Amino acid sequence: MPDDDFQAFVEQRYTALLRTAYLLCGSRDRAEDLLQNALAAALPKWRRMDHPEAYVRRIMVNQLANDWRRPIREIVTAVLPDRARHTGDAVEERDQLWSALRRLPVRMRAVLVLRYWEDRSEQETAQILGVTVGTVKSHSSRGLARLRELIEPGPSAALTTANGGN
């Protein structure tokens, strides 16, 4: 079952895919879990795949979007996470735009990540997510609008100046 090409794909693209996974879900442990699951699902279909990266991304988004179908469970990772790397969480919590992004629906968040972080075209984004270009446009414009709403100063909101205003 293991395949040299697949192994090379994993080793070469793992970090990039993991970063996409992290931007999608906002948790390092969950990102590893998402990506590992997607790759494990891709492994048996590897030889039949034309666009493995797109497949893995789509699996990750679908997995996140469908989380409610599965019981919540403890995520078990083969290697204990490096706790030292989590010291940035306090900073993350103060990052208003990041927090706002995490409040968007999964597919809307995925469109923003693919369009503006991976610099994918609308067409590519639509293909990766298996949606129409119209859906990508709609998610993109509404997602940006929603982000603006979420980071606008409210009467009782405590804002950080670093990320406020556009």
Next chain:
Amino acid sequence: MIEELRATLDRHAAQVTPQPDPYPRVVSRHHRRRRRVTAAIAAVAMLLVVAPGAWLLGRPQPYLPVAGPPPAALLPLLNSPTRGSLAADNAYIESLRQMAADLAMNDDSTGSRLPDDPAMIKVLFAGDIGARRIAVVASVDGKPLVAAFQGEPGDGADELKHSMLSMMEPALGTGFAMGSGNAERTFLLLGPVGAVYETAETRYTGTGVKRSWTRLDAPDGYVGIADLVGQQRFRVLTGGTVLYETEGGAAAAPGKPVTVDPQPAGGRGRPMPAAATQIAAGLATLTRLTGPDVTYRVLWSDEIDMPGTTTGRAAIVTVQAVTADGGGPYTTGTIDTGDGSYRDHPSGYGIAGDVEHSLLAMRLPWYQVESDHLQIVAPPAAVRAEVVRGAQTAEAALVNGVGGLAVPLGSQLTIRVYDAAGALLATLEYADRDKFGCDRFDPAACATGSPPPSGTESPTAAVTPTAVVTPTATR
């Protein structure tokens, strides 16, 4: 905004580094998944108690919005006021409708979905039950669907998670569980305004199922149970007519192992010990028949050809829970001799008396394509079966009471079995059924759209939902 978004994403992505050895972990996970799926399928299939409402997720032919007025049977619920503690919060109700429509609009799958027009969405329930915020919406179109969402008290509509999508029925009973490791389950029972809600104690015997119903207190027009213990049966009535009946909660595995003698009664087939144990445990879970006066026996077991399995073969076992009167509910299941995957068929469930007098007929579970084989499990002394379908009669030879023949699917039959001397041993009126009723062992016991069937007892005084307790072991 876009540049700031890019910078934010860059900054956060740059902090992420993978754990060591990603490829071996992927391979290991792949192998674990295969093993887990294989081992889990049979157990999960047995433990799941499927509500009668069709679960639409993953359905090959999706239900999409259909123009036209809703069916008349659904109008009482659709025309009822929104229930729940947030029912009067107009802004929240409006945001729920918008959220549900947005969800449909953004649904890129090919699965079933609600309309994407909020004007076509009705909020049936919005409110907090215990530690959950629950919302239930329905589409107001020619083929209404119902969707449920859940979250925590205080959550906005956008923060609720989608938890169910189903065809709408005249009333609704749905549970909201947070996870397999969490026994807490919130349950909502919702009917048209003025509906009466009841819960039942169930008792299986060799002649059928008996239920005694207790009326539930529903001062706000619904029943919300914050923590439903175990599995319970509920029904909703209006004007004395049963609109809806369902099981709520989770069937708990029996507290102690179920023992079953793998030798089939009367020498009907070959012993399949592992499959018999597994299916007996599933039967005990479904019926909660685990008392000291209950035993389990194999009515028939064998290994048969089964297209679609990994090996082309499957173990098939019919197991019966035997109550004090010598009979009780039975179930039939097949287990792939290769990967252990489990299947059943609605006709493989029922209630039967003692072995010497009971005649069973069933379609076989299937993995690839449904067979027209009709399986007959008759008293062990039977050597011949006569199957009457309209004006046609066919015969099948029986060995120790077991045999079968090809009969077109969707048939209504009269089956008679005879012993070697030609004496009639048993007669069975059989009708094919391809889906489960709300009681899989006795579908006639809970026919909806009619007055409560005979065999049910009058409701007793109302109790508060929180007073509902785990059914007794007689169930």
